[in-house]
Amino acid sequence: EVQLLESGGDLVQAGESLRLSCATSGFTFKNSVLSWVRQAPGKGLEWVSAVGGSGDNVQSADSVQGRFTISRDKSKNTLYLQMNNLRVEDTAVYYCAKVHVGYYDSSGYFDFWGPGTLVTVSS
Amino acid sequence: QSALTQPRSVSGSPGQTVTISCTGTSTDVGDSNYVSWYQHHPGKAPKLRIYDVSERPSGVPDRFSGSKSGNTAFLTISGLQTEDEADYYCCSYGGSYTWVFGGGTKLTVL
Numbered sequence: 001e002v003q004l005l006e007s008g009g010d011l012v013q014a015g016e017s018l019r020l021s022c023a024t025s026g027f028t029f030k031n032s033v034l035s036w037v038r039q040a041p042g043k044g045l046e047w048v049s050a051v052g053g054s055g056d057n058v059q060s061a062d063s064v065q066g067r068f069t070i071s072r073d074k075s076k077n078t079l080y081l082q083m084n085n086l087r088v089e090d091t092a093v094y095y096c097a098k099v100h101v102g103y104y105d106s107s108g109y110f111d112f113w114g115p116g117t118l119v120t121v122s123s
Numbered sequence: 124q125s126a127l128t129q130p131r132s133v134s135g136s137p138g139q140t141v142t143i144s145c146t147g148t149s150t151d152v153g154d155s156n157y158v159s160w161y162q163h164h165p166g167k168a169p170k171l172r173i174y175d176v177s178e179r180p181s182g183v184p185d186r187f188s189g190s191k192s193g194n195t196a197f198l199t200i201s202g203l204q205t206e207d208e209a210d211y212y213c214c215s216y217g218g219s220y221t222w223v224f225g226g227g228t229k230l231t232v233l
Contacts, residue, residue: 033220037169044126044227045161045169045212050220059220095169101220107175108216109159113168 002026002112004096009117016086016121022079022096022114029077030054033099035110036070036081038092046092049081050099064090086121093118127152127213127225134231140201143228145213146194151223153194157216160189160198163227164209172211173198200230208232 008020022034035050049060049070058070069082079096094117097110128146135141145152145160152158160173171180173189176196188199196215200207213225 035220035222037224045163045214045224046126047214047222047224050222052220057220099220100174105218107157108218108220108222109157109171109174109214110161110169111171111174111180113170115168 002098004098004112004114006094006096006114006117009094009119011120011122012086014086014088014121014123017082017084018086018119020081020083020094020096020117020119022081024077024079024096024098027098027112029072030074033101033108034070034072034079035097035099036079037095037097037110037113038090039095039116040089040092043092045095048094051079083119086119088121088123091119091121125223127215127223129211129213129225129228131226132229132231134233135203136233137203137205139203140199141203141230142200143198143211143213143230145196145198145225147196147215147223148194151215151217152191152196155215155217156191158189158191158196159214159216160187160196161212161214162207162209163212169212203232205232 036048051070096114098112161169163169177189
């Protein structure tokens, strides 16, 4: 059974840093693309960042580019999101998701999700 | 990329059929066969309902179906059940590990 469980959410001040973790199990971690998606209060889902199986192919949304860094540790089957210089508008529930990507980058969708962790940034 | 456009809310009675639209542009939905749909009950993990426009993952009831016409994708839920009441999001894959979501639609089962 595929499982993803986020942790690390907290209440922080604007300008501070926070690192989220996502512990995974039930699938071959080293081969899987993983991603972070967030949902601000009263808003919809927003894709944040994704990382390839080897860890060297990384993409991030413009809204977090230069401030957030996604990474993975294959020895711990864990995904991370390092969030620096946090802003009030980064307040959201952050979800970790396993991604299915087809051959030759055909298709891409989030097939399993964690329950999320809440990050609150105060001014 | 701008968020895809969805109606804020739709509603239907048990047993009825509802359709949720998801409108993008010729550079995302219109140019992609990689539209997916997610069901989200508040406080829970989102669940994949449709991928690649019209494909249904194993275990998802065949009451859920997807289609696309031009720049607009559709999620249709037939034989509405009370447990279908949730928020629904469309999503378009832009390639190279990038995605854009729709704004979400709240489905109310009356």
